[in-house]
Amino acid sequence: MENAKLGTRASLITISVNIVLCIFKMLAAFLGKSSAMLADAVHSLADILTTVMVIIGLKVSSKAADTTHPYGHEKFEPIFSKIMSFILIFTGASIGYRALMDLVSGNLNYPGRIALIAAAVSIFVKEFMYWYTIKIAKKIKSVTMETDAWHHRSDALSSIGTFLGILGARMGLKVLDPIAGLLVSFLIIKIGIEYYLKSINELVDHSAEDNIIRQIEYIASNVPGVINIVNLKTRSFGNKVYADIEISVDGDLTVNEGDKIAENVHGLIEDNISDIKHCLVKLKPK
Known part of the structure; x- marks a missing residue:
C-alpha cells in the first residue's frame, strides 16, 4: 500500500x-x-x-x-x-x-x-x-x-x-x-x-530473475537440517514472485521436526526477499 x-x-x-x-x-x-x-x-x-x-x-x-x-x-x-x-x-x-x-x-x-x-x-x-x-x-x-x-x-x-x-x-x-x-x-x-x-x-509464468533464484538457494541451503535442494521453481506474478522449493531432509526425523525445518525455510525466504509473495516448501526424506 x-x-x-x-x-x-x-x-x-x-x-x-x-x-x-x-x-x-x-x-x-x-x-x-x-x-x-x-x-x-x-x-x-x-x-x-x-x-x-x-x-x-x-x-x-x-x-x-x-x-x-x-x-x-x-x-x-x-x-x-x-x-x-x-x-x-x-x-x-x-x-x-x-x-x-x-x-x-x-x-x-x-x-x-x-x-x-x-x-x-x-x-x-x-x-x-x-x-x-x-x-x-x-x-x-x-x-x-x-x-x-x-x-x-x-x-x-x-x-x-x-x-x-x-x-x-x-x-x-x-x-x-x-x-x-x-x-x-x-x-x-x-x-x-x-x-x-x-x-x-x-x-505468463516466467521464471524469476537469476539474482532472486540465487538468494532463495542460498537461504534454503543454509537452514539447519536441509541436506540439499532437490527442486526449485519460480514464477512471476505481476511485480511479485511465487516460489516452490523441494528440500531433502534426514528420513529419520519426526514429522514435527521436518515441519519445523520447512517452516524455517519458508519464513526466512519470505522475510528476507521482498520480491517473494509466497513460498511453498516440500520435504523429501533421504
Whole structure:
C-alpha cells in the first residue's frame, strides 16, 4: 500500500509538469508552424494519458487478495502496461502519418523561434522526469511506472530530434522539420512494442530473475537440517514472485521436526526477499 502511495504521488507530479509542458508545446507548434513540434506536443499528451493509466494500475494492483482474486491483483499492472503500450504505438503511428503527408504534399513551413525554444525546454524537463520516475519505479518495482519513465525518456530523445529538425529548417532545409516528426514517430512505436513484449512476460509464468533464484538457494541451503535442494521453481506474478522449493531432509526425523525445518525455510525466504509473495516448501526424506 505504501508503494502505491509513493507511485501515485510521483505520477501526480509528472502529470502536473506534463500538462504545463504540453500546453506550452502546443502553442509553440501552432505559433511556430512546426509539424515536428506538433508531433512532440502530441507525444507529451500521450504521456499524460499513460501516467493516468499508471495511477489506476498501481491502485488496482495494490489491492489485497479477496474471494474473487485469492492470489491478489498484481497481474492487473502488466495489463495496464499493455494498454499503455498500445497508446504509444497508436500515438507514434498518428504522428508518423501526419509527418509523411506533409512530406508528400510538400507542405513545408519555416518554423518560428518559439518552436526551437520549446524543444530545448522539453529536452531538459523530460530528461529530469525520466530520472525521477525511474528511481521511484525501481524502488517500488513497478513495471507500469518503469514503462512510464521510459516514455519520458523517449519524449526527451524525440525532443532532441525535434530541436535538430527545427534548427535545420530554420537554416533553410525546411524538409528537416517533417522528417524530424517522422523519426519521432518511429522512436515512439519502437518503445511501445518493447514494453508490450515486456508486459507479456509479466502475464505468463516466467521464471524469476537469476539474482532472486540465487538468494532463495542460498537461504534454503543454509537452514539447519536441509541436506540439499532437490527442486526449485519460480514464477512471476505481476511485480511479485511465487516460489516452490523441494528440500531433502534426514528420513529419520519426526514429522514435527521436518515441519519445523520447512517452516524455517519458508519464513526466512519470505522475510528476507521482498520480491517473494509466497513460498511453498516440500520435504523429501533421504
